[in-house]
Amino acid sequence: METVRLDREIFQTTAPNGLVVLSERVPSVRSAALGVWVRTASAHESAPTMGVSHLLEHMVFKGTERRTAQEIALALEARGGSLDAYTSRDTTAFQARVLDADLPRALDVLTDLVRHPLLRPSDLELERNVVLEEINTVLDTPDDLVFDLSARQLWPSHPYGYSILGTRESVSALAAADLKRLHERAYFPGNCVFAAAGNLTHERLLELIAGQGWFDGDGGRGRREGVPPAPPVTPAVRGSELRHPKETAQTHIVFATDSIPYADRRKYALLVLANVFGGGMSSRLFQRVREELGLAYAVYSFTSLYRQMGVAGVYVGTQPKTAAQAAAAIREEYGKLAREALVGEALEDAKQQTQGQLMLSLESPSARMYRLAGFPVYGEPYQSLDQVVATVGTLSADEVAAVAAEFFAPERQTVVWLGPEKNKS
Secondary structure, eight states: OOOOOOOTEEEEEEESOOOOEEEEEOOSSSSSEEEEEEEEEEGGGGGGGTTHHHHHHHHGBBBSSHHHSHHHOOOOTTTTTTTEEEEEEEEEEEEEEEEGGGHHHHHHHHHHHOOBBBHHHHHHHHHHHHHHHHHHHHHHHHHHHHHHHHHHOOOOOOOGGGGGTTOHHHHHHHHHHHHHHHHHHOOOOOGGGEEEEOOOHHHHHHHHHHHHOOOOOSSSSGGGGGSSOOOOOOOOSSSOEEEEOOOOEEEEEEEEEEOOTTTTTTOOOOOOHHHHHSSSSHHIIIIIIIIITOSEEEEEEEEEEEESOOEEEEEEEGGGGGGHHHHHHHHHHHHHHHHHHOOHHHHHHHHHHHHHHHHHSSSSSHHHHHHHHHHHHTOOHHHHHHHHHHHHHHHOOOHHHHHHHHSGGGGOOOEEEEESSSOOO
């Protein structure tokens, strides 16, 4: 196995079978955060199987070869720890947070979930209803639903535009055989990344992982041919506008455009601009739309960066009768930022804000664990926090202006509205 020291307390091991293990020792805490990332998720799905990755993530908790669903729930919670999972565009992840002494137990539970689920048809019928209720929750939550509609509008025929949860129709059609097929082709060591942070050592972590059999065999190399790559990203739909009628108290609007992949260095300029644009109470959108015009309670910018591409945009929720005014104000702010970008003291303040957020975001072992996993998952070379902070600090006005002109141009934004068909007076 090849182990390299990435930083003073950070190590990465790549096993012959393809498994990647990263850890960061944080001796000042009494806890450990541990997770395993399966590098197959919604971006790898076909339209008929939309939601299968998310449904499988649910189903592994229904029972394994050694544990019932209740025993899985109690295994870590009974000792004060926690166990969770999520499905994203690029990965399906399972994490635990425990006392440092319970690291072996956490690894045992995670291994059981990922490697040995039962995936019984009888459990599927129950869990399918749970996921359908989750879908119903989104359908009844317009400030969530509008983001799904936005993604679909940007990429109508690509998995990046699919709902991660799937649709009622696709989830209802999935069978236990679909879950077992996905598990067989994707949940093997060579397609996984382990990341951990807390009061632990890399050597001990490797011993525990080895004891669970993760380094055995070829890691499923023969199965890698069965792992479909995410299809190449098709050009996003830019500059369109679509209105979806729904009887709601507010009109929910998302401005969005395709942006850059996670590993693209320009993401730091994008983050700086997004902070200034709609990242907090001092941001331009908050000050203009909420404080000056009084048009919204919630207005903010967002960036979501994936392995192949990213999304950048703005959300606002406002009364139907003021929706057009709010949208016009946001377009105006887009235009200002695209034309003028940031210079002088404004740029330095924005960089300082982003640097502070980056440092404060890594105060917990869980946050450090997520950061470590991101490097192999998104194909980005390791960078220390000091290097990232320095990169933000050295951003030039020209670099920031180029990103602002490209991604904040108002004519580039695709706008999705969700709310009443007619403005209420």
